[in-house]
Amino acid sequence: MKRTGSAEALKTQTAFDRRLRENQISPLYLFVGAERYLRDQALKQLTEAVVDPAVRDFNFATTAVNQGKLDEALGMARQFPMLSPRRVVVVTGFEAINDENQLEQLKDYLRTPVETTALVFLSDGLDNRRNIATMLRKTCEVVSFDPLDDREAAPAWAREYVMRAGYSIDPASAAYLVGMAGVDLMRLSTELDKLMAYVEENGRITRTEIDQLVRYSREHSNFELTDAILDGDRRRALTLLDHIFANPPEPPQTLALLILGAIASNYRKMLAAKELMGQNVSNPELAKAVGMSPYAVMRFNERARKQETERIIAGIERIAQTDVALKSSLATPRLQLELLICELCPRQADY
Numbered sequence: 001m002k003r004t005g006s007a008e009a010l011k012t013q014t015a016f017d018r019r020l021r022e023n024q025i026s027p028l029y030l031f032v033g034a035e036r037y038l039r040d041q042a043l044k045q046l047t048e049a050v051v052d053p054a055v056r057d058f059n060f061a062t063t064a065v066n067q068g069k070l071d072e073a074l075g076m077a078r079q080f081p082m083l084s085p086r087r088v089v090v091v092t093g094f095e096a097i098n099d100e101n102q103l104e105q106l107k108d109y110l111r112t113p114v115e116t117t118a119l120v121f122l123s124d125g126l127d128n129r130r131n132i133a134t135m136l137r138k139t140c141e142v143v144s145f146d147p148l149d150d151r152e153a154a155p156a157w158a159r160e161y162v163m164r165a166g167y168s169i170d171p172a173s174a175a176y177l178v179g180m181a182g183v184d185l186m187r188l189s190t191e192l193d194k195l196m197a198y199v200e201e202n203g204r205i206t207r208t209e210i211d212q213l214v215r216y217s218r219e220h221s222n223f224e225l226t227d228a229i230l231d232g233d234r235r236r237a238l239t240l241l242d243h244i245f246a247n248p249p250e251p252p253q254t255l256a257l258l259i260l261g262a263i264a265s266n267y268r269k270m271l272a273a274k275e276l277m278g279q280n281v282s283n284p285e286l287a288k289a290v291g292m293s294p295y296a297v298m299r300f301n302e303r304a305r306k307q308e309t310e311r312i313i314a315g316i317e318r319i320a321q322t323d324v325a326l327k328s329s330l331a332t333p334r335l336q337l338e339l340l341i342c343e344l345c346p347r348q349a350d351y
Helices: 005-021 034-052 053-059 070-078 100-111 131-139 153-164 169-183 185-198 207-213 217-230 236-248 252-278 283-290 295-306 308-326 333-344
Strands: 026-031 060-064 085-092 116-123 141-144
Touching: 005 034, 005 141, 026 034, 034 085, 034 116, 034 185, 034 217, 034 252, 053 060, 053 085, 060 070, 070 085, 070 116, 070 283, 100 185, 116 185, 131 295, 141 295, 153 169, 153 185, 169 185, 169 207, 217 252, 217 333, 236 252, 236 333, 252 283, 252 295, 252 308, 252 333, 283 295, 308 333
Parallel strands: 026 116, 026 141, 060 085, 085 116
Antiparallel strands: none
16 A cells, blocks of 8 residues: 655645745745654745845744734735845644634735735644635645655655765665654654764765664654554554564563554544544544644544444454453464454555
């Protein structure tokens, strides 16, 4: 099962980079997605292209409008730049706005935006059922920042990152590093900087240095494993399980119970999300109910929609049976989890 989200996001980022190099500055941007490292880099690029650093304090503003202050944000956008051809205004916290007066004010601005302002709407994720999401996607230059997939995009990003610094890492080592550190680019860049400092003499990063310097992340591995299970990607889930047990931070049974707890938590959340979606609960309310960010819950909901309620319930029952088996020592902890993954993931995921 191949993920397309990050590939589509990279296309929008490439288009954004090209237009910026050509000095084609839009008065309206929507930066959306949970990969904050890339989002922050894009905002930095835009600001450096638009605003003279010497007068940045006069021509850069950021404001959160979750307290109903959208009119103040639009007022900032209407201000003229000082000693600069343009200014940048960044707006956050707007995702759940549904007040008709505020939406009308926004609509008026979007019809005739101020050309000397680059107004950037910044969000981890939008509920596309809301009017504000429709309005922004229709009028803004949309740049997506979805997390990179761990099979191709994240290892490729790691290789390019070290290459720009004059170092090298082969594809297998880059993939191994992503398996250890995860796809969060803030952490990945930190680990790469550490590795480059360590191999300064020859400039080549290998698995040996990764094993020596990169700390195993149980949290990352458990997250990626449950993610693969919810995607129905049996092969990837079993590969991740192999990585986790190859470098266990706890005894096998303790580790297996921790992993099982993470899987069970996601299945319970999926069942709750399924029921709430049936009641037409909004994404922000649903995110709060299951304890997830608005962006994460959007991806989670996509998976929940593909699963039948009966299958989710059956999965919870099978997880409970595995819990009993682990505590009864009926088989090795790893084998119990392998059997569970094979039952939870659709058979067609192997092809």
